[in-house]
Amino acid sequence: xxxxxxxxxxxxxMKTVSRVLNRELNVREETxxxxxxxxxxxxxxxHFSARSLAGNKSFLVALLYNNPSANYLMGVxxxxxxxxxxxxxxxxxxxxDMDGPRVVTQVEALIxxxxxxxxxxxPPITDSQLLLRRLAELEIPFxxxxxxxxxxxIGVAMDETHAAFxxxxxxxxxxxxRIGHVVGHPAHGASGWRLTGYKQGLERAGLKFDxxxxxxxxxxxxxxxxxARTLLDLRRPPTAIFAANDDMASGVIHAxxxxxxKVPGHLSVCGFDDxxxxxxxxxxxxxxxxPTHDMGRLATLELLASIQRxxxxxxxxxxxxxxxRDSTGPAPSAKK
Amino acid sequence: xxxxxxxxxxxxxMKTVSRVLNRELNVREETxxxxxxxxxxxxxxxHFSARSLAGNKSFLVALLYNNPSANYLMGVxxxxxxxxxxxxxxxxxxxxDMDGPRVVTQVEALIxxxxxxxxxxxPPITDSQLLLRRLAELEIPFxxxxxxxxxxxIGVAMDETHAAFxxxxxxxxxxxxRIGHVVGHPAHGASGWRLTGYKQGLERAGLKFDxxxxxxxxxxxxxxxxxARTLLDLRRPPTAIFAANDDMASGVIHAxxxxxxKVPGHLSVCGFDDxxxxxxxxxxxxxxxxPTHDMGRLATLELLASIQRxxxxxxxxxxxxxxxRDSTGPAPSAKK
DNA sequence: CTGTTAGCGCATTCAG
DNA sequence: CTGAATGCGCTAACAG
Numbered sequence: 051x052x053x054x055x056x057x058x059x060x061x062x063x064m065k066t067v068s069r070v071l072n073r074e075l076n077v078r079e080e081t082x083x084x085x086x087x088x089x090x091x092x093x094x095x096x097h098f099s100a101r102s103l104a105g106n107k108s109f110l111v112a113l114l115y116n117n118p119s120a121n122y123l124m125g126v127x128x129x130x131x132x133x134x135x136x137x138x139x140x141x142x143x144x145x146x147d148m149d150g151p152r153v154v155t156q157v158e159a160l161i162x163x164x165x166x167x168x169x170x171x172x173p174p175i176t177d178s179q180l181l182l183r184r185l186a187e188l189e190i191p192f193x194x195x196x197x198x199x200x201x202x203x204i205g206v207a208m209d210e211t212h213a214a215f216x217x218x219x220x221x222x223x224x225x226x227x228r229i230g231h232v233v234g235h236p237a238h239g240a241s242g243w244r245l246t247g248y249k250q251g252l253e254r255a256g257l258k259f260d261x262x263x264x265x266x267x268x269x270x271x272x273x274x275x276x277x278a279r280t281l282l283d284l285r286r287p288p289t290a291i292f293a294a295n296d297d298m299a300s301g302v303i304h305a306x307x308x309x310x311x312k313v314p315g316h317l318s319v320c321g322f323d324d325x326x327x328x329x330x331x332x333x334x335x336x337x338x339x340x341p342t343h344d345m346g347r348l349a350t351l352e353l354l355a356s357i358q359r360x361x362x363x364x365x366x367x368x369x370x371x372x373x374x375r376d377s378t379g380p381a382p383s384a385k386k
Numbered sequence: 387x388x389x390x391x392x393x394x395x396x397x398x399x400m401k402t403v404s405r406v407l408n409r410e411l412n413v414r415e416e417t418x419x420x421x422x423x424x425x426x427x428x429x430x431x432x433h434f435s436a437r438s439l440a441g442n443k444s445f446l447v448a449l450l451y452n453n454p455s456a457n458y459l460m461g462v463x464x465x466x467x468x469x470x471x472x473x474x475x476x477x478x479x480x481x482x483d484m485d486g487p488r489v490v491t492q493v494e495a496l497i498x499x500x501x502x503x504x505x506x507x508x509p510p511i512t513d514s515q516l517l518l519r520r521l522a523e524l525e526i527p528f529x530x531x532x533x534x535x536x537x538x539x540i541g542v543a544m545d546e547t548h549a550a551f552x553x554x555x556x557x558x559x560x561x562x563x564r565i566g567h568v569v570g571h572p573a574h575g576a577s578g579w580r581l582t583g584y585k586q587g588l589e590r591a592g593l594k595f596d597x598x599x600x601x602x603x604x605x606x607x608x609x610x611x612x613x614a615r616t617l618l619d620l621r622r623p624p625t626a627i628f629a630a631n632d633d634m635a636s637g638v639i640h641a642x643x644x645x646x647x648k649v650p651g652h653l654s655v656c657g658f659d660d661x662x663x664x665x666x667x668x669x670x671x672x673x674x675x676x677p678t679h680d681m682g683r684l685a686t687l688e689l690l691a692s693i694q695r696x697x698x699x700x701x702x703x704x705x706x707x708x709x710x711r712d713s714t715g716p717a718p719s720a721k722k
Numbered sequence: 723c724t725g726t727t728a729g730c731g732c733a734t735t736c737a738g
Numbered sequence: 739c740t741g742a743a744t745g746c747g748c749t750a751a752c753a754g
Contacts, residue, residue, distance in 0.1 A: 099438035100747030120460035436731030
C-alpha cells in the first residue's frame with residue numbers, strides 16, 4: 051500500500067496526497083476529502099523510513115536522562131509519548147552514564163546514529179554546560195525540563211521554590227519552630243530551589259535561619275537516614291524535617307522510627323515529588339506533587355513547535371499541589 | 387558523509403563498503419581493513435532511514451506494556467536498550483490502555499505506523515490470547531517476558547514458583563506455622579506461580595493448606611492493606627504473611643503497624659520483586675529479587691536472533707535471589 | 723490549486 | 739571476491 055495507490059484511487063497525483071497528509075495548504079476541500087476517503091479505504095499509512103529519507107527529517111525525539119528515579123522518568127516519558135503520538139513522532143531513550151565529558155560523546159553518538167530532530171533534557175543533565183554548549187554548536191533543537199536557568203530556553207518548569215515555601219508554611223502552621231532541612235544532590239537545580247524556599251519559609255514565619263539545621267544529602271534514601279541522624283543528634287533537635295525529596299524523607303522516617311520516635315508524634319517529616327512510595331510508607335508522607343506527565347507532554351509540544359517554526363517554543367510553567375498526609379502533625383511543644 | 391564517499395576514499399565500490407558494514411562474507415581481509423579505516427577517518431555513520439528503506443527493515447523493536455510498575459519497566463527497558471545498542475537497533479515504547487480488543491487495535495496501529503521488526507511483550511499482555519493470535523496472523527516476530535505458557539515461545543522467564551517456595555521455606559525455618567498469602571492480580575501468570583510456590587512450601591513443611599489464610603489481592607498497595615486486615619481479623623491470625631509483590635507487602639506492613647503490631651515482632655512479612663521501595667520502608671522488606679535488566683536484555687537478544695535467523699530464538703531462564711531483610715523474624719510462639 | 727520530475731542514501735540484484 | 743545499475747516510498751522543487 052503506497053502513496054501511489056492512494057493517488058490512483060482518488061484520481062489525483064502523488065504530490066496532492068502528500069499535501070493532504072502533511073496538512074499543507076493549497077488543496078481544495080473537495081479533493082482533500084476525496085483523498086482522505088481513499089486513505090481510509092485503503093488503510094494507507096505512510097512509510098516511516100521513506101518519509102524520513104525524502105524529507106530529511108527523522109520524526110524522532112530523544113529523551114536524555116541520567117536520573118535514577120524510575121517514577122519520575124516514567125511520568126515524563128508518558129507525557130512525551132502522548133505528545134509524540136499526536137504529532138506522529140517517535141521517542142527514543144538515551145540513558146547517559148554520568149556527567150563530565152562522556153555526556154557529550156554519548157549524545158554525539160546518538161545524534162550520529164539516530165539523527166533525532168530534537169532532544170529533551172531532564173535534570174540534572176539539563177544543566178550540563180558542556181552539553182549545552184555542544185548542542186548550540188550542533189544547532190540541534192532541544193527543550194529542557196526544569197533547567198536551572200530558564201531565560202532564553204524552551205521547555206517547562208515548576209515553581210519549586212514556592213512549593214518548598216508552602217511546605218515550610220504548613221509545618222509552621224502546625225506549630226513547628228525548629229525545622230530541619232536535608233538538601234538534595236548539588237548537581238540538581240531543584241536542590242537550590244528547595245533550599246531557597248525553605249529559607250524563605252522560615253523568614254516569612256519570623257524564624258531565624260540556623261545553619262546547623264541544614265544538612266547536605268544526595269537525593270537517595272541513605273543520605274536521608276544519615277542526614278536525619280545528624281539532625282536528631284543535635285542538642286536541640288528539630289521537631290520537623292523537610293527533606294528535599296521523597297527518598298530522603300523516607301530515610302528520615304526510617305531513622306526516626308529506628309530510634310523509637312513516633313512520626314509525626316515526635317517528629318514531622320515531609321518530602322518532595324509525590325512518588326507512589328510516599329503514600330505507601332508508614333506513616334504516609336506529606337509532600338509536593340509534581341505533574342511529571344504534563345511536564346513531559348508540554349516540553350515535547352514546545353520542542354516540536356520549535357522544530358516546526360523558527361520562532362516557536364516557549365518556557366512553560368506548571369502548577370504544583372501539596373499532598374498533606376500523615377507524616378506531619380502538631381509540634382510536640384504545641385501539644386503541651 | 388555518505389557510503390559513496392567512503393567507497394571513494396577506500397578505492398572500492400559502494401557495495402563493498404556495504405558488505406563490510408553489514409558483516410557479510412566475501413570480502414578480503416585487506417580490503418575490509420581499508421574500508422574500516424576510511425569509515426573511521428570520515429566518521430561515517432550509516433543513514434538510519436536510508437538503510438531501513440533500502441533494506442526493508444526498520445531496525446526498531448517495540449516494547450509493549452500495560453504494567454503500572456515503573457521500577458519493573460525501567461529495569462526491563464534498561465536491558466532492552468543495552469541489547470539494542472549492541473545490535474544497532476532502536477527501541478520504541480508502546481503503553482497499552484487495557485486488555486480486551488483494544489489491545490489488538492493499538493498494536494495494529496503501532497505496526498502500521500512504525501513497522502517494528504519485532505515486539506517485546508511484558509506481563510500481563512504477554513498472555514493476551516487475542517493479541518497472540520493476531521501476532522501469529524501478522525507473522526511479526528515477538529519475544530515474551532515471563533509468559534504463562536512457555537512451550538514453543540521465545541523470551542525469558544524466572545522460576546517464580548520455586549522462589550515463592552523458598553520464601554515460604556524461609557518463614558518456616560523461622561518457626562512460622564500459620565502463614566498467610568495475599569495473591570496477586572488474576573491477570574498475571576505470576577500470581578498463579580507464586581500461589582503454587584506458597585502451597586508447595588507449606589506442603590514441604592508438612593503444613594496443611596488453609597484456604598482462609600489466602601486472600602485475593604491486585605498487586606497494589608490498597609489490596610495489600612485490605613488483605614492484611616482480613617487475615618489479621620481471623621480468630622487465629624497468621625504469624626507471617628507472604629504477599630505476592632512488594633506493593634502489597636508494604637500494604638500489609640502498613641495495616642499491621644496501623645493496629646499497633648510490631649513487624650517482625652508480631653508479624654513477619656515478605657514480598658516479591660525487590661523494588662527500591664522494599665529497602666526504604668520500615669522495616670525493610672524480605673523479598674525476591676528479579677533480574678529485570680537481564681530479562682529485558684536477554685529477551686531482546688533472543689528476539690533479534692529470531693529475526694535474523696529463521697530458527698533463532700529460545701526461551702531462556704534467569705535465576706532469582708532471595709533478599710533477606712528486616713521484615714521477617716522468629717515466629718512469636720517460637721520465642722516463648 | 724495541481725502535476726511532473728528527480729533524487730534522498732542505501733541494499734540488492736546480477737554480472738564479472 | 740568485487741562492481742554497476744536499479745529502485746525502496748516518499749517529498750522537494752519546479753512547472754503548469
